[in-house]
Amino acid sequence: MSCNWLVSKLCRPGFASLQLTRLSGRRPSQLCRSISLMPVGSSSRVVSVELKERDLFINWNDSSSVDLPYVFLRDNCQEPVSFDQSAKQRLFNPAFTVDLSIKAKEVDVKEDGRQLVITWPDGHQSRFESAWLARYCRGKSSLSGRLAVEPYYWGSDYCDKMPRFDFNKLMTEEDSLLEYLLKLESHGLVLVESVGTESRQMKKLCDRIAFPKPTVYGFDVMKVESKPNPSHIAYSGVELPLHNDFVYYDYTSGIQLLHFIHQLPGPTAGASRFCDGINVAQELRTRNPAAFDMLSQYPIQFVDVGTDYIGDYDTESWHFPISVDKNGDVTGVAYSNHSRGPHFPSLLMDKLHDWYAAYYEFSHLMNSRDYLIEFKVQPGQMVVFNNVRVLHGRSEFKMTGNDYRYAELCYMDWDEIRSKARVLAKKLSHIY
């Protein structure tokens, strides 16, 4: 497997030293830090090697050096007999064919340091481009499949800064589509305009990327309109507090699309509300580390029971209200007061008052003036957002006369969004 676009991004002479713009005073992303540690470039050349007992010692032309275990090199041999060129998959199981104490018999530096040829005891030869070695010889700090874009955290002044896209361009121009996918990753909330008011337009955009995510609520596009007997409070006119959808799913839907077709008159009735949950969580960590710990160390229960398109459903999941990865970065939030289940983890039972205090503080913060945005999505517009980062809600409304509020809704998952972005970036040789 080789992602040429990423190699070409890294191919600048010497070490990549990125000036990290600190947006909203937040910590720079881990990925940018890791790039600065790697020797980069098509100019990477091997000056010399030394065959040690268990490692190959490589001296680079920039004076850095590295020890690479032979086991690793044999495991990652890129020759067709070891690595299927069509399926892009490893063809053998090293645990059954490679001795842990394997040592290279001979290593030749070729092509002025741009290639290494390793001859193994059984006669097999592996060729490695120095660019490949430079890329893989030190581990990565950023351990996720997220797209390598700097996150942009936002607050109450986001409306003017929200990226906007034209639906027709998204449907016909691949660089527009790639930009859309990258902004979804970095910003978490974007607006798509000129969608029109035809039903099921969002499905076209989802199919262009991959497919809508089917769930117990619907196979693809769902309707949000007032109903006489609501099976879910989203269908009535009450205020919907800020929340994430699908917190009662282990596989919480990653992206939500909301396309407005009919909207109520007036400046505020049925307006949409959002906040950047990760930004709020980071602020909470600064203000009240104990509350942050409460919400990031104990998962809580979410449930939803009802009937919809596939019949009855009874879903349950447990999530940390604030998710933190091994590097200490906040990676997501799970918040939905109306889906929060009645059960708590056993270990939390004697700390419930502290838990509620933390929960209340988080709730107040996300609704505060610094973080909450509110605007009316007009007919023909579509909001698209990261459902594990951005919380959404709605102001209350009363319907009279011929008023009608109708939107369509569907979901996608991040695996498919990120996959499409990578495919497009490679196709367009896009460096971002």
Place this chain on the structure above:
Amino acid sequence: NPAFTVDLNIQAKQAHTSEDGQQLCLTWPDGHRSRFSSFWLVEHSEGRKEASRLPVEQRLWKSDYYNSMARFDFETLMIDDGSLLEFIMHLDSCGLVLVENVGTAVKEVRRLCERISFPRPSVYGHDVIKVEATPNPSNLAYTGLGLPLHTDVPYYGYVPGIQIFHCIQQPPGTGGMSHFCDGFSVASKLRDTNPAAFHMLSQYAIQYVDAGKDFLDFSMESWHTPIKLNRLGEITAIYFNNDVRGSHYPASLNGRLLEWYEAYYAFSHLMYAPEFLIEFKLEPGQMVAFDNQRVLHGRSGFVLEDGHYRYLEVAYLDWDETRSKARVLKAKINADSNVEQ
């Protein structure tokens, strides 16, 4: 929203128990009253195990499981709710079940998925995935090669939870045998016999990647610890696939790569031990359903002679919908038989 309406320091003004002790009534300062049944109070006063699994005992198994493996009749599954509930409970408890008398019509896996909820789409197909040898394969599964024990598509963040194979055509002879092992069972043994290896595989996330063209053009990447533990140290998933293991490793393993490979080899070898590996030939008309985040599967290689074919159909489900279905069935069956809850 209590965060906006309930004072953290709220105190009940009055508490009143019914005569039979079955109900508690609390009166709040604003006059509002809440009634709680004693059943509810007991249910909720101790906290819960924090998992969405069904309330069934997890049963780890070894190579003698084949003889006692749960078997279900396909048509009964399709029409009888009790059978379907038992099927899902077994899948949650043991992770591997057999379905018989499926016949050899195509798309039967889809029928079973739709009986539960719907097939989970992936880059390999919207519903049914055809497994047969093809030229220019997008995946090694579409060749005649043997496949080492693995879990499917760990390069997904949201790895498909359940996989169902339907054997439609199978060549005679000893090629194309199916292999399975209980990853939880193997990992538990590793924890006991080689804690250093267990630590390596449960603390360091590794890269899984795959790129190609199938149902969709795709370029997937995800990082998982091969053995996933929850907060309490319990094994909750296995993500293991040598073919799509990426060449990037975590920076925290710099200088310790050889140690990592030792752990990886130890785990790989243990899976194939006679203690854990089961091997059998799937017959046309049989389906096997398994937990793709627990049970590893593989196959022995095969060579197709003229006139012989090997054709399987595969579909995925996710646990969210599958467990939801089980809960709904349980409630329905309980209600139907008038059992007091």
